[in-house]
Amino acid sequence: MTTVKVKLTHKNYDVKIEKGLHQAIGEQVRSVWQPRKVVLITDSNVGPLYLSSAQGQLEKAGFEVLPVEVPAGEASKSLTKVGEIISQMAQAGFTRQDGVISLGGGMVGDLSGVVASLYMRGIAFIQIATSLTAQVDSSVGGKTAVNLGETKNIAGTFYQPDLVLVDSDYLDTLTDRDLVEGYGEVAKTSALEGQDFFNFTGKIRSVQDIRDHAPELSERSIAYKAKVVMGDEKEAGQRQFLNFGHTFGHAIELLSHGSLRHGEAVAIGMVTVTRVFEAEGISPEGLTQALIDRLQAVGLPISSDLVGTPLFFQHMINDKKNRGGVINMVALAQVGQPIIVPKPLDEIRSMI
Ligand SMILES: NC(=O)c1ccc[n+]([C@@H]2O[C@H](COP(=O)([O-])OP(=O)(O)OC[C@H]3O[C@@H](n4cnc5c(N)ncnc54)[C@H](O)[C@@H]3O)[C@@H](O)[C@H]2O)c1
Numbered sequence: 185m186t187t188v189k190v191k192l193t194h195k196n197y198d199v200k201i202e203k204g205l206h207q208a209i210g211e212q213v214r215s216v217w218q219p220r221k222v223v224l225i226t227d228s229n230v231g232p233l234y235l236s237s238a239q240g241q242l243e244k245a246g247f248e249v250l251p252v253e254v255p256a257g258e259a260s261k262s263l264t265k266v267g268e269i270i271s272q273m274a275q276a277g278f279t280r281q282d283g284v285i286s287l288g289g290g291m292v293g294d295l296s297g298v299v300a301s302l303y304m305r306g307i308a309f310i311q312i313a314t315s316l317t318a319q320v321d322s323s324v325g326g327k328t329a330v331n332l333g334e335t336k337n338i339a340g341t342f343y344q345p346d347l348v349l350v351d352s353d354y355l356d357t358l359t360d361r362d363l364v365e366g367y368g369e370v371a372k373t374s375a376l377e378g379q380d381f382f383n384f385t386g387k388i389r390s391v392q393d394i395r396d397h398a399p400e401l402s403e404r405s406i407a408y409k410a411k412v413v414m415g416d417e418k419e420a421g422q423r424q425f426l427n428f429g430h431t432f433g434h435a436i437e438l439l440s441h442g443s444l445r446h447g448e449a450v451a452i453g454m455v456t457v458t459r460v461f462e463a464e465g466i467s468p469e470g471l472t473q474a475l476i477d478r479l480q481a482v483g484l485p486i487s488s489d490l491v492g493t494p495l496f497f498q499h500m501i502n503d504k505k506n507r508g509g510v511i512n513m514v515a516l517a518q519v520g521q522p523i524i525v526p527k528p529l530d531e532i533r534s535m536i
């Protein structure tokens with residue numbers, strides 16, 4: 185088993201990465217929690233595959249389980265769903281000593297994190313990551329959020345889990361499209377982390393390559409993310425680097441009305457922003473093409489007609505890196521050398 189230790193000012197926790205962990209959920213959860221009530225939150229794709237096994241294991245380990253299944257898809261990342269789940273927990277008599285467990289991808293993890301952080305002002309939380317996005321990025325670091333109307337991740341908290349479980353066996357049932365979406369975040373992380381990891385993603389040439397190397401991709405991505413988060417939990421500085429490609433990506437994701445997944449939109453966002461910074465001489469010549477090469481090898485999109493539309497620019501206003509009309513854009517001075525380039529909104533318009 186690989187364990188990545190996340191050590192923060194007010195809390196430490198382990199991210200455990202091992203094939204087969206889906207059969208050890210009871211003992212793993214019991215290693216950090218005394219028996220208690222737990223709400224086990226999943227979605228309508230993951231639930232039919234894994235909920236009854238997870239529930240059975242938790243019950244065997246002494247936990248009283250309230251299973252909750254939300255419809256699969258980004259639309260469930262909503263305050264409405266948060267309210268519904270919190271009501272169900274209150275009706276079932278959950279107290280501050282009880283807990284929330286997410287069993288799913290990034291959508292379920294982000295939603296469950298909001299529920300955990302709000303119920304009675306915060307109860308214990310564990311993430312069981314079932315998608316590649318969750319296994320390389322979203323389950324670690326404590327960002328929780330739901331979307332409101334047309335604004336992505338606008339309501340959320342920083343709320344760290346007590347434990348994260350990553351088992352690549354879950355990926356056997358993930359569709360190729362959902363797997364590849366998660367790889368968008370891996371490509372991002374490799375460009376941020378350094379030449380060695382970037383060379384490694386340069387050798388991933390197919391969906392099967394992603395499947396074959398999933399455990400290593402998780403280990404490397406999570407190790408990098410944990411290091412960044414440990415240095416800047418609340419995104420005052422270097423954590424902004426993890427948002428590479430997201431200023432444009434979030435706008436594209438929203439404007440696509442569900443036709444583009446998060447990682448797909450981030451792929452387009454990374455290429456778009458790097459092309460601009462390469463033209464300005466901030467990023468090195470050839471970097472845009474190197475990114476395109478990695479993304480296209482696995483079928484990720486690299487452009488969209490949505491880029492540059494009036495609504496696209498309107499979405500920039502709600503970017504969390506907006507400081508009074510100036511957005512902290514993430515650029516790569518080199519592979520492994522992310523930098524923040526503050527850009528006034530008007531200038532971003534003329535860049536594109
Ligand atoms: N909090 C963070 O740091 C962070 C980081 C990256 C992404 N995110 C968020 O995560 C979301 C994207 O994550 P995602 O790609 O996991 O989306 P998702 O949770 O919607 O999962 C994608 C699809 O895969 C299905 N699925 C998940 N695991 C499966 C499995 N083992 N077998 C079969 N189907 C499975 C889901 O039901 C869904 O249909 C977005 O909302 C994004 O904003 C958050």
Ligand SMILES: O=C(O)C(=O)C[C@@H](O)[C@H](O)[C@H](O)COP(=O)(O)O
Binds near residue numbers: 321325419423427504
């Ligand atoms: O953990 C982080 O920090 C990230 O930025 C990781 C991103 O991949 C992720 O999509 C995150 O949810 C984006 O957050 P937001 O603050 O831009 O909404």
Ligand SMILES: [Zn+2]
Binds near residue numbers: 450
């Ligand atoms: Zn992301």
